[in-house]
Amino acid sequence: MPVETIVRLAARGDGVTESGRFFPLTAPGDSVTETGEVAPGPHHQAPPCRHFPECGGCQLQHVDDATYADFLKDRIASALAQQGLSAPDILDPHLSPPRSRRRTSLKAAGGLIGFNAEASHRIVDMRECHILRPELFALVAPLRRLLKGRAGVTMTLADQGVDLMLEGVSVEGLEATEAMIAFARDQKLARLALDDGYGPQTLWEPEPVTITLSGTPVALPHGAFLQATAEGEAALVAAVREAVGDAAIIADLFAGLGTFALALSGKVYAAEGARDAVLALKGAGRGIFADHRDLFRRPLDVAELDRFEAVVLDPPRAGAKELAPHLAASTVPRLAYVSCNPNTFARDARELVDGGYRLLWVKPVGQFRWSTHVELAAAFVRP
Missing domain, CATH: 3.40.50.150 (Vaccinia Virus protein VP39)
Incomplete structure (x- = not known):
């Protein structure tokens, strides 16, 4: 049967043949048949993460660095x-x-926490991650145990440690507040803030949180870029x-x-x-x-x-x-x-x-x- 070769990657990451046909999860140099069977070429690598390609956090784990650089x-x-x-x-x-991203936004619901699946609101429960800094990924399992309902999770690695903000989460009463503070203390968070829909409110911040830019510590506001x-x-x-x-x-x-x-x-x-x-x-x-x-x-x-x-x-x-x-x-x-x-x-x-x-x-x-x-x-x- 006729065979075509992938010559480039399109803007959304699909491979494109010389005739203009699109094939997902292919790399330049791959050979594809009319029925979509793929023979990997020299730029096709084994994706390192078990969640690929389901997780929407990465689209191009299957291509080598040279191809990714050419894509950019x-x-x-x-x-x-x-x-x-x-x-x-x-x-x-x-x-x-890999494992260098110092800020991220995740979703939590029903005991699951992670990125959404590609083009979906379905959460892929994160059991490994090859893009996040280890300090951020280390909080995923504790947060899975902590969060019972739906929540947005924003983490930033600041000078003092992880700055954590939970959206759609509120605490009522002294016992619940103390439990949340205990979580922050046990996880050695730099700051814990809750946003119940009326803006972030700091619950735990042992010392002012900063981020050092070109050698200068700068105060880190909630949600700052x-x-x-x-x-x-x-x-x-x-x-x-x-x-x-x-x-x-x-x-x-x-x-x-x-x-x-x-x-x-x-x-x-x-x-x-x-x-x-x-x-x-x-x-x-x-x-x-x-x-x-x-x-x-x-x-x-x-x-x-x-x-x-x-x-x-x-x-x-x-x-x-x-x-x-x-x-x-x-x-x-x-x-x-x-x-x-x-x-x-x-x-x-x-x-x-x-x-x-x-x-x-x-x-x-x-x-x-x-x-x-x-x-x-x-x-x-x-x-």
């Missing part, structure tokens, strides 16, 4: 091509190692530093807790829409001017931008559609754009290039190992 690069190049932009120098991707892995954060910081060069006056837009602001020398203006993050950054003691500003409703205008020698921006998945036209019309010499969505990045890149910027290079970053989630840092300059 291809996603970026394809997104740029859809905007009519030729691919710049796409650097070798950073791949965070943090790069998924320390290794991925370091790769993005290094790329941003290279992109801004020796600029002495820098704007860090969508600054969060200061992942990039705290890594930069010179004078830094940091704008962020989350009030708790701004207060944490102001308390870091580094002389950064932190501004509580909604950059979607009130983006910096051209006159404000022209004061800076470089701009760093790290918008959410929606990108920086409101800000990009102002940047495109500005005279800022250097831009460092960090993105978690190649498509909105490419859309904004089109605006910047049309405004006279040149896209120098893109650094892909695979923090969510074995997933189809792509992050990047890019450098733009005015010729």
